[in-house]
Amino acid sequence: xxxxxxxxxxxxxxxxxxxxxxxxxxxxxxxxxxxxxxxxxxxxxxxxxxxxxxxxxxxxxxxxxxxxxxxxxxxxxxxxxxxxxxxxxxxxxxxxxxxxxxxxxxxxxxxxxxxxxxxxxxxxxxxxxxxxxxxxxxxxxxx
Amino acid sequence: xxxxxxxxxxxxxxxxxxxxxxxxxxxxxxxxxxxxxxxxxxxxxxxxxxxxxxxxxxxxxxxxxxxxxxxxxxxxxxxxxxxxxxxxxxxxxxxxxxxxxxxxxxxxxxxxxxxxxxxxxxxxxxxxxxxxxxxxxxxxxxx
Numbered sequence: 001x002x003x004x005x006x007x008x009x010x011x012x013x014x015x016x017x018x019x020x021x022x023x024x025x026x027x028x029x030x031x032x033x034x035x036x037x038x039x040x041x042x043x044x045x046x047x048x049x050x051x052x053x054x055x056x057x058x059x060x061x062x063x064x065x066x067x068x069x070x071x072x073x074x075x076x077x078x079x080x081x082x083x084x085x086x087x088x089x090x091x092x093x094x095x096x097x098x099x100x101x102x103x104x105x106x107x108x109x110x111x112x113x114x115x116x117x118x119x120x121x122x123x124x125x126x127x128x129x130x131x132x133x134x135x136x137x138x139x140x141x142x143x
Numbered sequence: 144x145x146x147x148x149x150x151x152x153x154x155x156x157x158x159x160x161x162x163x164x165x166x167x168x169x170x171x172x173x174x175x176x177x178x179x180x181x182x183x184x185x186x187x188x189x190x191x192x193x194x195x196x197x198x199x200x201x202x203x204x205x206x207x208x209x210x211x212x213x214x215x216x217x218x219x220x221x222x223x224x225x226x227x228x229x230x231x232x233x234x235x236x237x238x239x240x241x242x243x244x245x246x247x248x249x250x251x252x253x254x255x256x257x258x259x260x261x262x263x264x265x266x267x268x269x270x271x272x273x274x275x276x277x278x279x280x281x282x283x284x285x286x
Contacts, residue, residue: 024207031204036197053196054179056203061174064167065208090269097266102245118261123240126233 003092003106003116004085006124012114014105016041019048019073023059026051026072036117037103040076047105047112049076082107085114089121096121146235146249146259147228149267155257157248159184162191162216166202169194169215179260180246183219190248190255192219225250228257232264239264 015033017026019040029038030053037052051072059067059075067075083092083104092104096118106114158176160169162183172181173196180195194215202210202218210218226235226247235247239261249257 024203027200027203030200053200057170057173057196057199060167060170060199060203060211065211068203068208090272093265094269097262097269100262102262118265119240119243119245122236122261122265126237126240129233 001089001124001128002085003083003087003089006089006116006120007085007106007114009124010114010116010120014039014112014115017051017072019071019076021072022068023056023070023072023075024068027056027068030056037115039105039112039115040072041112045112046110047080047082047107048073049078050080050103050105051076052103080105083116084108089125092116093118093121093125144232144267144271145228146226146230146232149232149259149263150228150249150257152267153257153259153263157182157255157258160194160215162214162219164215165211166199166213166215166218167211170199170211173199180258182248182255182258183215184255188255189253190223190225190250191216192221193223193246193248194219195246223248226259227251232268235259236261236264236268 015035015038017029017038017040037050039047040049040051042048055075055077081099081101081104083106085106085108102118104116105112158178158181160172160181160183180193182190183192183194185191198218198220224242224244226249228249228251245261247259248255
């Protein structure tokens, strides 16, 4: 199963922030959108970085209350691990566990077309395994 | 594959906090231990709740800088979704995606014996699938 299928089911909606949003605003946006990470885009819509729950934890640990007035552009993860829609779920899950990230922005020719979380991919893997098992049982029952 | 096998490989170490630690201390502990969730234990070592990155985000969004002097006992998740060491990885991954949690404390007869993350379980599933595939290829090559 390919990432393109996950995006097809999930939709291409990406929750984004500008780099000059504060960490306080980012926390509110993470809560409101019920997501674990937001993408940070420049004025042309190009991907500058990702701001995740983990980035908030690190900045709060490091700076205390002063972290919350800091700008997302200074606290986001800039070296973003991404994926391509033609990759398999298995390859993306391997990359996520190796690199210890829980979100992968999906890029097609330098254009951001979506984001998937480790939970999205696990859910699709489970659904695929259950469909395969049901098909096998139906085949056996029909013999 | 069972949760007991994951705990055997990973070890039973659980990073814990007392309920009177502040959210600032919790953020530091999440960062230092490089984990996404901590268990909150009472004086007898019984599980009172879980404090995760997501709990920190919610409290910061809700209270701003005042969140950081709050006690973990007031901000933790009390209705903890747990698992049993005899459960399969598949069942636990299903529960995690259904309930939208990324950590499962593992309980044996009301005693906390470990904690697993969605990343731990995915890593073990991938390793198991790769071992199965390698065994199958070796079998075919030997024919």
